[in-house]
Structures are given as structure tokens and as C-alpha cells.
Amino acid sequence: MDFLNSHLLSLILFLPTVAAVLMLFLPSEEAKLHRWFAFAASLVPFGLTLYLWNVFDPNRTGFQFQEQYQWYEAINSTFHIGVDGISITMVLLTTLLTPLAILASFNISDKVKAYFMLFLFLETGMLGVFMALDLLIFFVFWEIGLVPMYFLINQWGSANRNYASLKFMIYTMAGSLGLLLAVQMLGVLFGTYDLVALYERWNSLDPGSILLGMPVHTVKSIAFWAFVIAFAIKVPVWPFHTWLPDAHTEAPTAGSMILAGVLLKLGAYGFIRLVLPFYPLEAKIFAGALAFLAVAAIVFGAFSSYAQTDFKRLVAYSSVNHMGFVMLGIAAAGLASGTKDAHIAMSGAVLQMFNHGLSAAGMFFLVGVIYERTHTRNLNDFGGLFPLVPVYGGILIFTSMASLGLPGLNGFVSEFMVVRGAYPVLTIYTAISMLGLLFTGAYILKGIKSVLHGPLNEHWAHGEHKLTEINTREILVMLPLMVLILVIGVWPAWILDVINKAVMALF
Numbered sequence: 208m209d210f211l212n213s214h215l216l217s218l219i220l221f222l223p224t225v226a227a228v229l230m231l232f233l234p235s236e237e238a239k240l241h242r243w244f245a246f247a248a249s250l251v252p253f254g255l256t257l258y259l260w261n262v263f264d265p266n267r268t269g270f271q272f273q274e275q276y277q278w279y280e281a282i283n284s285t286f287h288i289g290v291d292g293i294s295i296t297m298v299l300l301t302t303l304l305t306p307l308a309i310l311a312s313f314n315i316s317d318k319v320k321a322y323f324m325l326f327l328f329l330e331t332g333m334l335g336v337f338m339a340l341d342l343l344i345f346f347v348f349w350e351i352g353l354v355p356m357y358f359l360i361n362q363w364g365s366a367n368r369n370y371a372s373l374k375f376m377i378y379t380m381a382g383s384l385g386l387l388l389a390v391q392m393l394g395v396l397f398g399t400y401d402l403v404a405l406y407e408r409w410n411s412l413d414p415g416s417i418l419l420g421m422p423v424h425t426v427k428s429i430a431f432w433a434f435v436i437a438f439a440i441k442v443p444v445w446p447f448h449t450w451l452p453d454a455h456t457e458a459p460t461a462g463s464m465i466l467a468g469v470l471l472k473l474g475a476y477g478f479i480r481l482v483l484p485f486y487p488l489e490a491k492i493f494a495g496a497l498a499f500l501a502v503a504a505i506v507f508g509a510f511s512s513y514a515q516t517d518f519k520r521l522v523a524y525s526s527v528n529h530m531g532f533v534m535l536g537i538a539a540a541g542l543a544s545g546t547k548d549a550h551i552a553m554s555g556a557v558l559q560m561f562n563h564g565l566s567a568a569g570m571f572f573l574v575g576v577i578y579e580r581t582h583t584r585n586l587n588d589f590g591g592l593f594p595l596v597p598v599y600g601g602i603l604i605f606t607s608m609a610s611l612g613l614p615g616l617n618g619f620v621s622e623f624m625v626v627r628g629a630y631p632v633l634t635i636y637t638a639i640s641m642l643g644l645l646f647t648g649a650y651i652l653k654g655i656k657s658v659l660h661g662p663l664n665e666h667w668a669h670g671e672h673k674l675t676e677i678n679t680r681e682i683l684v685m686l687p688l689m690v691l692i693l694v695i696g697v698w699p700a701w702i703l704d705v706i707n708k709a710v711m712a713l714f
Contacts, residue, residue: 211258212262212272213274214274215255215258215259215272216259216272216274216288216289216290216338217274217288218252218255219252219255219256219259219298219302219334220288220331220334220335220338221331222248222251222252222255223248223249223252223305223327223328223330223331223334224327224328224331226244226245226248226249226251226327227323227324227325227327227328229244229248230244230245230320230323230324230327231320231324233320235320238316238319238320241319241320241323242309242312242313242319242323244323245309245323245324245326245327246306246309246310248327249302249305249306249309249326249327249330250306252302252305252330252334253302253303253305253306255302256298256299256302256303257299259272259290259295259298260295260299263290263292263295263705265292265704265705265708265709266708268708268712269291269712270289270290270291270340270403271289271290271291272289272290273287273288273289273340274286274287274288274289275287275288278341278343278344279343282343282394282400283394283398283399283400284341284342284343284344284394284399284400285341285344285400285401286341286344287339287340287341287344287401287402288335288338288339288340288344289338289340290337290338291709291712291713292705292706292707292708292709292710292712293476293479293480293557293706293709293710293713294337294338294476294480295705296557296560296561296702296705296706297337297469297472297476297560297561298334298337298338299561300468300469300472300560300561300564300565301330301333301334301337301469302330302334303687303691304464304465304468304469304564304568305326305327305329305330305465307464307568307572307684307687307688308326308461308462308464308465308468308568309323309326309461310680310683310684311460311461311464311572311575311681311684312326312459312460312461313680314579315363315459317363318362318363321358321362322359322362322363325355325358325359326355326359326461326465328351328354328355329352329355329356329359329465331348331351332348332351332352332353332354332355333348333352333465333469333470333473334348335347335348335351335352336348336349336352336473336476336477337476339402340401340402340403341400341401341402342390342393342394342400342401342402342405342481343390343394343400344400345390345402345481346383346386346387346390349383349386349473349477350383352470352473353376353379353380356375356462356465356466356470357372357375357376358372359458359459359462360372360375360454360457360458360459360462363458363459363462364457364458364459364462365456365457366457367453367456367457368457368458370453370457371450371453371454371456371457371458372454372457374449374450374453374454375450375453375454378440378447378450379440379441379450381440382436382437382438382439382440382441382447383437385432385433385434385436385437386433386434386437386438388433389429389430389433389434392426392430393405393409393430397409402480402481405485406484406485409485410484410485410487424488427486427488427489428489430485430486431482431485431486431489431490431493434477434481434482434485434486435478435482435493435497437474437477438474438475438477438478438481438482439474439500440474441470441471441473441474441477442471442474442475442478442504442530442533442534443471443474443504443527443530444500444501444503444504444530444531444534445500445503445504445507445508445527445531446503448504448508448527451471451523451526451527452511452520452523452524454466455467455519455520455522455523455526455571456517456519456520456523456584459575460571460572460574460575460576460578460579461572461575463519463523463571463574463575464567464568464571464572465568467522467523467526467563467564467567467568467571468564468565468567468568469564471526471530471563472560472563472564475530475533475534475537475556475560476560478534478537479537479553479556479557479713482537482541483537483540483541483544483713484713487541487544490541490542490544491541491542491544493541494538494539494541494542494633495538495542495633495636497534497537497538497541498534498535498538498539498542498629498633498636499636500534501531501532501534501535501537501538501636501640502531502535502636502639502640502643503531504527504528504530504531504534505528505531505532505535505640505643505644506531506639506640506642506643506646507527508524508525508526508527508528508529508531508643509524509525509528509642509643509644509645509646509647509649509650510643510646511524511527512524512525512527512528512646512647512650513646513649513650513653515586515650516585516586516587517584517585517586518574518577518578518584518585518586518589518654518657518658519571519574519578519584520584521586521650521653521654522567522570522571522574522654524650525567525570525610525647525650525651526563526567528643528647529559529563529566529567529610529618530563531640531643532555532556532559532621532622532625532626532640533556533559533560533563533625534556535552535556535625535629535633535636535637535640536552536553536555536556536559536624536625536628536629537552537553537556538629538633538636539552539553539625539628539629539632539633540552540553540556540628540714542632542633543631543632544714545714546632548628548629548631548632549628549632549714550628550707550710550711550714551624551627551628552624552625552627552628552629552632553628553710553713553714554624554628554703554706554707554710555621555622555623555624555625555626555627555628556621556625557706557709557710558620558621558624558695558699558702558703558706559618559621559622559624559625561621561695561702562609562617562618562620562621562692562695563618563621565609565617565688565691565692565695566606566609566610566617566618566688566692567610568688569606569609569685569688569689569692570606570607570610572681572684572685573599573602573603573606573685576599576677576681577589577592577599577658580674580675581667581672581674586653586654586657586658587657588664588666589657589658589659589664589667590657590658590660590661590662590663590664591659591660591661591662591663591664592658592659592663592664592667592674593659593660594663595663595667595668595673595674595676596674596675596676596677597676598676598677598682599676599677600658600659602677602682602685602689603655603658603659604655604659605689605692606685606688606689606692607651607654607655608651609692609696610647610651611647611648611651612644612647614696615693615696615697616692616693616696617691617692617693617695617696617699618692618696619696620695620696620699620703622644626640626641
């Protein structure tokens with residue numbers, strides 16, 4: 208048990224990669240074996256994360272379950288990992304969604320072994336970002352996650368997949384360039400990449416002193432924007448969002464689930480873990496700019512979503528809209544750091560990351576379910592399908608209502624907290640964002656109406672095109688998501704307690 212506790216994070220982090228390497232030795236023609244092996248392997252980190260959640264002490268400040276090993280001695284970079292209440296929430300989300308995405312992929316019949324290996328490599332990349340306590344390790348995992356997602360879109364995506372995967376890669380790599388330079392600068396200046404040490408040293412510099420031939424505040428402002436642009440592209444915040452609808456539309460269903468469920472959270476996590484603690488003054492000065500971008504994402508994301516006729520693009524633009532609320536909470540926390548409003552906004556933002564992961568993964572999966580049966584995502588081709596697929600219809604309405612922010616479901620709790628925290632400090636921005644909230648209702652209802660209600664499209668009622676009901680495997684993918692959506696909506700204290708205490712310690 209001592210060994211387990213002292214190496215728990217390493218096990219959760221590297222077991223998916225070990226499983227992916229083991230898959231190399233499985234016979235290539237056994238597609239069924241690959242599916243079940245990948246699914247079983249992805250359940251192990253999830254089980255270990257549940258144990259981690261159980262033994263994690265939310266009342267302790269600082270990082271827990273830390274592991275530190277020498278990695279790159281010449282530049283004093285160590286393999287240093289650990290979790291606090293914010294990162295453990297994201298680790299739970301990642302290890303929950305990966306097995307569900309793998310289960311959702313059981314219908315993949317082309318290059319099955321490579322597909323599932325990429326998914327397991329992707330899990331390690333995402334978990335590494337959430338656990339890293341060394342800036343260089345953070346950057347390494349940040350880049351590792353790009354590669355499997357690029358190939359998943361490029362090899363198993365829809366017709367326009369080459370364009371979408373290249374755009375995804377170029378956008379993210381362009382943002383990462385500034386991030387790498389800023390990370391290198393910090394390492395050179397302080398002789399360490401360790402986050403805990405850097406928090407203290409970077410913020411204790413005299414603002415009037417000269418650094419690299421420039422005043423400290425100028426250097427900090429440049430580094431601040433290098434970090435912000437890299438993370439804003441990943442979130443994505445308007446106007447850096449244009450890669451997202453293309454990547455989502457062309458990605459395979461499970462790829463979209465992970466892309467919306469976890470990969471977008473890496474950017475928001477970067478803001479919380481690096482931008483706010485490293486640049487409290489700059490975050491305060493530029494909070495208005497961040498809030499402007501957040502509100503633009505909320506409003507334009509909702510308008511764009513409403514304008515779509517492609518079901519998957521509608522859900523993709525909804526991610527821009529929902530992640531805008533995360534950014535609004537982060538902007539409010541930067542502006543009012545240390546106040547009660549900042550704590551509420553930040554806790555709401557972290558919870559919104561988790562909640563959006565559940566509802567967005569569910570929505571993309573449900574789009575995939577109907578696409579698999581009809582081979583179209585055009586909303587005008589559906590209509591009146593509720594009598595044909597009542598179980599699917601019920602699940603779609605339930606998940607849509609969570610995305611909409613219906614009281615009693617998870618989306619309401621987090622969005623209410625963000626608005627409650629941001630309103631006293633960013634009143635005008637928050638008021639304008641309500642316009643986006645109004646149109647959230649409009650595009651969600653448009654989607655439900657187009658698919659389930661109105662006159663029945665007879666094309667799907669008879670013959671070879673007859674629509675079949677959602678099957679047991681597909682219901683099993685949705686069930687854990689629906690249970691969590693309801694539980695957090697009714698009783699959010701179990702997760703908010705962990706988040707709140709970490710947020711208070713952060714400030």
C-alpha cells in the first residue's frame with residue numbers, strides 16, 4: 208500500500224502508455240481483442256483515480272502525492288508531478304472520459320489497433336499536463352497530446368479531415384512557440400523549472416529592477432501575453448477559435464468527445480495553474496481584455512451555434528460559448544484576486560470545466576449515434592424522430608438541458624457561480640454575456656426541435672433507412688455521464704468542496 212501511495216500518480220499517468228505498447232504485441236487481425244484490451248486498460252487509471260480521490264485530503268494546502276525524479280540535470284529540470292484540488296478534478300474527468308470514448312469507438316473497423324493505441328497515448332499526454340509541477344515537463348506533455356489527436360482526425364475523420372487536422376496542428380503549434388520561449392526564459396533566469404520555486408521567485412522580483420535589459424514589468428507583460436495566447440488558442444477564445452468547428456466536424460465521434468471533454472480544458476487549466484499565479488499584476492491590468500474576449504466567445508459562440516444546419520457544428524460552436532464562461536470566471540478572479548467574488552468565480556470556472564466535459568462529450572456522442580444510422584448531420588434531413596427513437600430522444604433532451612444550464616442539472620450550478628462571482632467586478636461584461644445565455648437556449652431548442660419534433664420525415668420510418676433505437680453499448684456510454692450530470696446538479700458539494708479549498712489556497 209505504501210508503494211501504491213508513493214507512486215500513485217506515476218501509475219495513473221503511465222499505465223495507458225504501457226498498455227498501448229503492449230498492444231503492439233497483440234495479433235493484428237484480432238480487432239475485438241484490441242477493443243476490449245484498450246477498454247480494460249483504460250479502466251485501470253480510472254479505478255486508481257477513484258482511489259486517489261478517496262485518499263486525497265482537501266483540507267491540506269499545497270500539492271499532494273508529489274513525486275520528483277532527476278530528468279534533465281544540465282538545465283536543472285526534474286520530473287516533478289503532484290495534484291491539488293483543481294488538478295485532481297481534471298484528472299478524474301480525463302480518466303472517466305477516456306474509457307467512455309473507447310467504448311464509443313467499438314464500431315471502428317479500420318486500423319483498429321493503431322486507433323486504440325493513439326487513444327491511450329493521448330490519455331497520458333492529457334494527464335501529464337494536469338499533474339506536471341515542472342514547467343518543462345508541462346510543455347513536453349502539452350505537445351505530446353497534439354500528436355495522437357492530429358492522427359485521430361487525419362486518419363479516421365470525415366471527408367475534409369486533412370484540412371481540419373493540419374489547421375488544428377498549425378494553430379496549436381503557433382501558440383506553443385511563444386509559450387516555449389517564455390518557459391525557457393524563466394528557466395534561464397532562475398536556474399530551475401520547478402513550479403513551486405518559480406511561483407515564489409518570479410513574484411518576489413523588484414518591479415523597478417532591470418531584467419534582460421528591460422524593466423521587470425515589461426518582461427512580465429511580454430511573457431504574460433506569450434502564455435495567454437498559447438492557452439487562449441487551446442480554450443479556444445474568440446478570435447482564436449476557428450480551428451475548433453473544423454476539427455470537431457471532421458474528427459471521429461470519440462475524438463470529438465475527448466477534444467471537447469478534455470483537450471479544451473488544457474488551455475483553461477494553463478490560465479489557472481500558470482497565468483494567474485505567475486502574473487497576478489498583469490492579470491489584474493489586462494482583466495478587461497480577457498473579459499472582452501470571454502464575452503465575445505459567449506455571445507458569438509451562441510450566435511454561430513444558432514446559425515448552423517450541421518448538428519455537429521452546432522454542438523462544436525456551443526463549446527466556444529460554454530468555455531467563454533470559464534474565461535469570464537478566470538478574468539474576474541484575476542481582477543478581484545483574494546476577494547470572495549474572485550473565489551466564487553474561480554470555483555465556478557473550474558466546476559464549469561468539469562461540467563462542460565460531461566455534457567459536451569455526451570452531446571458529441573449523441574450526434575455520432577444518429578450520424579451512424581443516417582449518415583447525415585444536416586438538421587434539415589431529420590424531423591419528428593421522437594416516436595421512432597423514444598429512448599434516444601429522452602437521452603438527447605436530458606443532455607441538451609444540462610448543456611443549456613437547466614436548474615437541477617450540473618450546467619446551472621457552475622454557470623450561476625461564474626455569473627455570481629463576475630457580476631460585482633465585471634458588471635457590464637457579465638450583463639452582455641447574458642445575451643449569449645439567451646441564445647444558448649435558442650440553439651439548444653433549435654437542435655432538439657429539428658431532430659425530434661415537428662412532422663415525421665417518412666424517409667427514416669420505413670425500409671432500409673428505418674431508424675433503429677440506441678443500443679445497450681451506447682446507453683452504457685451515456686449512463687455515467689447522465690448520473691454525474693444529475694448528481695452534480697442536485698448535490699455539487701462533494702466536488703465543490705475539493706475545488707473551493709484549492710482555489711482559496713491558490714490565492
